[in-house]
Amino acid sequence: MKALFPTFLGNEEIKNRIGGAILADRSPHAFLIDGDGGAGKRTLTRLIAAALNCERRRTEGYALPCLGCDSCRKIISGAHVDVKELSRSSDRATVGVAEVKTLREDMFLSATEAEKKVYIIDDAERLTPEAQNALLIMLEEPPKNVVILLLASGTDRILTTVKSRTQYIALSRFTPDRISDYIRKNSEAAERLYLSDRAAFDAAVMAADGSIGRALSLIDPREAEGAREMRERAIAFVRACAPRAGFAELKEATDAFPTKRAELSEQLELAVRVLRDMIAVKRADNPPTVFFPTAAEARAEAEPFKINRLISVFEIVMAAHDDCNKNGNVTALVTAMAGRIHLLKN
Numbered sequence: 001m002k003a004l005f006p007t008f009l010g011n012e013e014i015k016n017r018i019g020g021a022i023l024a025d026r027s028p029h030a031f032l033i034d035g036d037g038g039a040g041k042r043t044l045t046r047l048i049a050a051a052l053n054c055e056r057r058r059t060e061g062y063a064l065p066c067l068g069c070d071s072c073r074k075i076i077s078g079a080h081v082d083v084k085e086l087s088r089s090s091d092r093a094t095v096g097v098a099e100v101k102t103l104r105e106d107m108f109l110s111a112t113e114a115e116k117k118v119y120i121i122d123d124a125e126r127l128t129p130e131a132q133n134a135l136l137i138m139l140e141e142p143p144k145n146v147v148i149l150l151l152a153s154g155t156d157r158i159l160t161t162v163k164s165r166t167q168y169i170a171l172s173r174f175t176p177d178r179i180s181d182y183i184r185k186n187s188e189a190a191e192r193l194y195l196s197d198r199a200a201f202d203a204a205v206m207a208a209d210g211s212i213g214r215a216l217s218l219i220d221p222r223e224a225e226g227a228r229e230m231r232e233r234a235i236a237f238v239r240a241c242a243p244r245a246g247f248a249e250l251k252e253a254t255d256a257f258p259t260k261r262a263e264l265s266e267q268l269e270l271a272v273r274v275l276r277d278m279i280a281v282k283r284a285d286n287p288p289t290v291f292f293p294t295a296a297e298a299r300a301e302a303e304p305f306k307i308n309r310l311i312s313v314f315e316i317v318m319a320a321h322d323d324c325n326k327n328g329n330v331t332a333l334v335t336a337m338a339g340r341i342h343l344l345k346n
């Protein structure tokens, strides 16, 4: 029995299902892989592309994918000519029909060196409906030997017709305990940090947000520094949203926010997580937390707030986060957010 995707952690049922189908030459021609950032979508996608083309797919004694043959190595490093990726450029909120059409032409016209040509479409939830309809033709009648991998964070915006023509894969994330166990066993740096600075270790595990890869990179001192700053800015911002804080404090906190779209989006998301914990501790005695290592810490921060104010601030920050991802003007949306919070009555 071959080991299936042994380098991809967890998600056993999914690995058996996909691996089994590939070994039996019954791979679906399209997958929809759904998971939040950090769930390992991109990693799994590369591994599926490698498995589909692994030269040792039928050789006993090798895992699927083997990761050592020529084809696997090229695919994992992103150098394979028959594995193509369509990603949204970072300054645009959606992927339009033109990009999908280019991909479609390529799919039908270009020659293939690989057994399976693989097309990866990142951020599929950001394809416009027109782009999804253009995609539909490829999903209905894909050229032989083409496999399409759609990646999405949530599938609300994906057309039912698209969903129904793909195999749906939902990736689950790891609990903080599982991440903590894993990185302590597999990284000396993590174990050192655990023993020397438990608070920093816990902060990295929480900030990793379900992703072992992210946890490991946060253990790296330079990354950890950036993440710590982001956490501190999120807390300073939420404190400045308290009813007794003045507008000057709020402005100072938001002026410190990053001005690059992707970073601002991450910063706002972090603020949402702080607020989410603070609301949770107002509603329950000891709820699981997503930002603070313990409910007690969240409760201390939440003390100056009434729950209704927290919910209002939460909604305002969520709206700003949405604007940020929808291409809103970065400076204007932060200013508007601060203004709306300042105007809250109680």
Ligand SMILES: [Zn+2]
Residues within 6 Å of the ligand: 053, 054, 055, 056, 057, 065, 066, 067, 068, 069, 070, 071, 072, 073
């Ligand atoms: Zn291989």
